[in-house]
Structure formats: structure tokens, C-alpha cells
């Protein structure tokens with residue numbers, strides 16, 4: 001197969017949702033369709049149960065599962081599909097945001113009973129930021145949920161994206177009859193059956209056909225006719241370009257647990273979803289079909305066995321062909337590296353990989369060369385952007401409890417920060433180490449891992465902090481003055497960029513008013529031309 005065809009047949013995406021909406025179930029059904037697994041239940045739930053806040057074994061178990069399911073590759077309908085897994089627990093949301101930098105599109109699962117939930121909104125914000133194409137799957141139609149029109153309005157309003165239903169449910173809950181595919185003009189009749197594999201699809205071009213009344217009862221047939229008419233009147237015809245540009249989300253209805261509407265979703269997904277898309281670098285845009293290899297690291301996973309310090313760095317191939325045992329340029333370190341044992345992932349299996357194409361994810365065994373965001377190329381100096389750090393929300397100063405283990409603690413903290421478990425900020429004088437995280441659970445993980453993997457003991461001191469903002473200014477002198485005058489609130493991130501630690505939203509606003517030339521940013525990557533994120537300062 002030609003290089004171009006290999007690229008064209010790849011679909012790299014993530015399934016995302018608020019916990020419990022059905023992400024794991026849908027992933028598993030996709031794998032069943034792809035023949036990557038044979039039985040339901042083969043994919044372990046990739047989530048830490050809410051009750052397990054301090055259950056370290058659960059966290060460790062979870063880490064084991066998440067290596068195995070980091071990437072699930074399989075073939076379907078001639079396409080090569082890579083599903084990138086994301087943690088379900090909100091405390092590990094940063095991991096999810098980073099993984100989203102490595103996909104070309106997403107499927108967003110929404111529970112029809114609960115509608116749009118908090119985590120759904122946050123994930124969608126990240127997708128919007130990058131114009132990632134989104135398909136929405138409204139799940140659990142076998143339950144009494146919200147009215148479909150209300151759900152669509154809620155999606156548009158809370159997710160700030162236009163939607164276009166491509167299927168329409170015929171009733172729901174106890175009387176759920178199935179969905180009508182408005183796009184393909186076919187009827188998919190529902191039967192509650194968890195072991196069923198494919199949808200029973202019946203062609204039905206004309207909804208006024210009397211057959212419909214027989215199949216779903218005259219009452220529901222009429223309801224469907226009315227609703228379909230309303231949909232066609234309210235929504236513009238589906239425009240696939242708007243979807244690819246990230247402005248319009250096609251919507252599907254179904255029930256993942258009953259394997260209902262899943263095949264329909266998968267078939268439409270492979271038809272519309274983009275093949276590997278270009279990626280921006282500081283230098284230029286890199287296109288998938290460029291002959292020379294390039295890629296970036298979006299995730300680092302430590303070995304579960306503390307006796308083996310090596311880690312797996314997950315690299316997304318952006319352009320060209322990656323080959324085993326070939327020297328590549330590690331751009332940040334300006335070092336040539338080659339990999340004897342790169343790994344590919346085919347559902348729960350790890351295999352030695354000889355070559356990989358754009359859109360693929362390669363697992364590289366690493367003894368400490370990689371940081372998240374690092375690039376590998378055939379020589380050109382390319383620095384991929386779009387893998388920013390987000391301002392954390394919870395801050396603690398880390399205190400060494402064993403002076404004889406200072407080195408171990410330093411190394412451990414640095415490596416965990418490289419893995420992205422937490423963000424590390426250093427404050428002077430005194431080299432104070434401040435850790436910023438999204439969720440409390442991350443502190444438990446850090447403490448546990450420092451002790452078990454590095455033999456270091458630490459305590460955390462609570463810090464009453466609201467946000468860490470990256471700062472910039474056109475005038476270097478003014479920036480220096482700001483950093484000097486606000487010294488006690490300034491720290492430095494892993495790349496030695498200054499951040500302003502704001503104690504409250506009020507303090508941030510005051511700083512903004514006192515230093516009008518300083519720009520405050522809530523992600524580590526920002527375009528210099530954008531003005532202060534005034535929204536946030538209000």
C-alpha cells in the first residue's frame with residue numbers, strides 16, 4: 001500500500017465523556033466490531049471509583065490498566081483505527097487534555113438522562129480551542145431521558161457548538177423503538193440485547209410508508225414523521241466541512257450497552273472523520289504526507305516496577321514514516337536517538353513495531369530523555385505546539401521529611417513533573433517547590449509514588465492559591481519590574497517561564513489593574529498578539 005493510502009486510511013481519535021456516561025462501554029463495543037476483542041468485559045473500566053480517593057492499590061491497578069489501554073488499534077472497513085484512551089477521573093483531566101493533542105477527532109458521549117455535565121463542558125472547551133472535529137453520541141436511550149430537542153438545545157448552549165442530528169430516536173426508555181437515520185434514510189429497530197453484535201437496519205426512504213406504522217406503532221410513527229419534519233426545518237443540511245473545521249457536531253442516538261446505534265456511529269465515523277491532520281510547530285505547519293518523519297511525545301508512563309526506572313514515552317507520528325532502529329533527532333536535546341524496541345498497541349496487546357505512519361502512536365522505552373511535548377524528527381528543528389500546560393487549581397508546597405533523601409526527592413519530583421503527574425513551580429529564594437494539580441487525588445499519587453519508587457518522604461503544605469498565570473509583556477523592562485515588585489508571588493515553571501501565583505480572583509484583577517501592560521495567560525502556550533484574558537480577570 002502506498003504511503004498516501006496508509007495515511008488516508010488512518011483514523012486516530014478519542015472517546016471522551018463525563019464519568020459514567022458510557023465511554024468505556026462504547027470503546028468496548030467498537031473493539032468488538034473491529035474484532036480486536038471477542039467478548040464484552042475484556043476492556044477493564046479505566047476509572048478510579050469515586051470512593052477510592054485514598055486507595056493506593058486502586059491507583060496502581062489503574063496505572064497498569066491504563067498502559068494496556070493507552071492506545072487501542074484495530075482495522076474496520078479497510079480503515080486503521082486508533083482509539084486513544086483518556087482517564088475517566090476528573091482529577092487526571094490534564095492527562096486527557098494532553099492526549100487530545102494527539103488525536104484528529106473525538107466522539108463525545110453524553111448521557112441522555114443527565115445531559116451535558118461539568119466534565120463534558122471542560123473537555124469540549126479543549127476541543128474548541130484546537131478546532132477538533134466532534135461527533136456526539138447521546139447514550140442510554142433505553143432509559144427515560146430528556147426530550148431530544150431539549151438535549152440538542154442544551155448541547156448547543158453549553159458546549160458552544162452547532163449541532164445537526166443525523167439519527168432520531170423513536171421514543172425512549174420503556175417504549176424505545178429504535179432510531180431513524182435521517183442521513184442514510186434507514187430504520188434501526190431496537191431490541192435490548194447486550195450480546196447482539198450488529199444493528200438490524202431496514203432501508204426506509206419514505207417516512208409516510210405504512211410499513212413504519214406496523215413496525216413502531218402508528219402513534220410513534222406519526223411522532224417520528226412530525227419530529228423528522230421539524231428537524232429538517234430547524235437544522236441546515238449536514239455540512240461535512242463545517243464538521244471538519246470544528247464548528248458543527250453531528251449527533252447520534254443509541255444505547256452502547258445494548259450495542260444499539262454503535263455500528264451506525266462507527267460507519268459514519270469512518271466515512272466523515274478526518275485522516276491525520278497537519279500539526280502546528282513554532283517554525284511551520286507540518287503536513288501528514290510530508291516524506292520526512294516527525295512526531296511528538298504527548299504522554300509519559302512510568303514503569304510499574306520500581307526496580308526498572310525506564311518509562312514509556314508515547315509518540316504521535318505527525319509526518320513521514322517512523323522506522324525501528326533508525327536514528328532520529330531529539331530536537332530539544334539536539335541528540336541522535338534510535339529505538340530498538342518501539343511498541344505498537346493493538347487493543348490489549350503490545351507488539352514490536354517495525355514502522356509506523358502518521359496518526360499512529362509509538363511506545364518508546366525511555367530512560368529519561370523525554371519530556372511531554374518533545375519532538376523527534378529526521379533532522380529539522382521542529383517544536384510542536386498545542387500541548388500546553390493549563391493553570392492548575394490546587395497548590396501545595398512540598399516539604400522534605402527525610403534530609404538524607406534530598407536527592408531522591410528532587411529526582412522523583414522532577415520525573416513525576418516530566419510525566420505530567422503535577423506541575424512543578426520553583427520559587428526563589430530558597431528553591432521552594434510548589435506543586436500545582438487539577439485534583440486532590442494527584443497529591444495522594446505523588447506521595448505514594450515518591451515513597452515507593454524513589455524512597456523519599458514528603459509532606460504537603462496547603463497554599464491558599466487561586467491560579468497560576470503565565471505572564472508576558474511587549475516591554476521587557478516592564479516585565480522585569482513586574483517580576484521584581486510581585487516577587488513573593490512569582491515562581492518559575494519547568495521551562496523557566498515566569499508565572500504569577502494569584503491568591504484570589506480579586507488579587508489577579510488588582511495585579512491586572514496595577515500593571516496594565518502585563519498580559520496574564522491561563523495556559524503556558526499563548527499567542528503573543530492576544531490581549532489579556534480579560535474574561536478571566538473580571
Ligand code: G4P
Pocket residue numbers: 017018019020021022023024025026045047088139140141142143254255256257258
Ligand atoms: P464511563 O467509562 O463513561 O465512566 O462509563 P461506563 O462505560 O463505565 O458506563 C457507566 C455505566 O453506565 C455502567 O454501569 C454501564 O453499564 C452503564 N451504561 C453504559 N451504556 C449504557 C446504556 O446504553 N444504557 C444503560 N442503561 N446503561 C448504560 P455501571 O452499573 O456503573 O457499571 P457496570 O457494573 O454495568 O459495569
